[in-house]
Amino acid sequence: MATGIDALDRKILRVLQHDATLGLDEIAAQVGSSKTPVWNRIRKLREAGVIERQVAILDPQKLDLASCFFVLIRTARHDAEWLAQFTAALKARPEIMEAHRLAGEIDYLLKVRVENAGAYDRFYRSLIEDVSIFSVTALLSMEEIVAKTALPIAEDG
Amino acid sequence: MATGIDALDRKILRVLQHDATLGLDEIAAQVGSSKTPVWNRIRKLREAGVIERQVAILDPQKLDLASCFFVLIRTARHDAEWLAQFTAALKARPEIMEAHRLAGEIDYLLKVRVENAGAYDRFYRSLIEDVSIFSVTALLSMEEIVAKTALPIAEDG
């Protein structure tokens, strides 16, 4: 999987996933190299899809999206048709920031970001209307202790 | 909370949280305004902390971090001393990408990104060594159906 990503690449990635506004000069200085090689590597990492995209991270509190729910779902059906429908329903809803298919007795886990409890209830009702679900448990986050986007990239490899 | 964020601000934020590499001209065109006002608004949104930071999103699969676990934790103690110790332990581990304090019978939820099941086991052992925990349930993600960083910003407000 780690197709030809060396220690310098990893250093560059570690910098970029914490702050993508840094200039090439500064990145080069931080990783102990110079502009051109760093730029060529960033280019290749982008082309290879290692760097997927570059985005702004916003503060949910300041945008009236203070409530974060984790939703544990057990499904009623496991056939292909239902799966396609369910997957489409998840992707269509912007409140769903993450959706995972799990191993074990719980089938799916969602991370849902909404305005308040009322908005979550509306989301919940709308979801169970669209697709048949066996059981749903919602966990309400009271406090975000850690919220990173940076992957734990190892020093070497 | 939505301290003076108007419809145009929201449009700009919606663009930036999907692609922060866009030039000012292009953003201005997409939101139906022009360079200067868009620039001034971005500046203010940054100063106000609505835009927290700008980062590169990487592909975990390509960096040997294919395994994602959600960890549900019940705590043994609830005193302030233990809480401080636990919080510090969470923040110190780079594998923990998210940590939430919950309402309800489960006290904490973690999102942990590791190389494989063995790496998770090492993480788990190390964590329970550091802090006393009543019970731990790990949910293994088999597939990431949705993985967004973009908040569901409403059209109006």
Place this chain on the structure above:
DNA sequence: AATGAAACACTTCCTCC
């Protein structure tokens, strides 16, 4: 093959209208 330096084009970012 990879690095460093130097040139060009483009953006950002500020000032004035």
Place this chain on the structure above:
DNA sequence: GGAGGAAGTGTTTCATT
């Protein structure tokens, strides 16, 4: 809010090791 300009950046090319 719009126009223009200085400064700084990213991107390319060339010479160097």
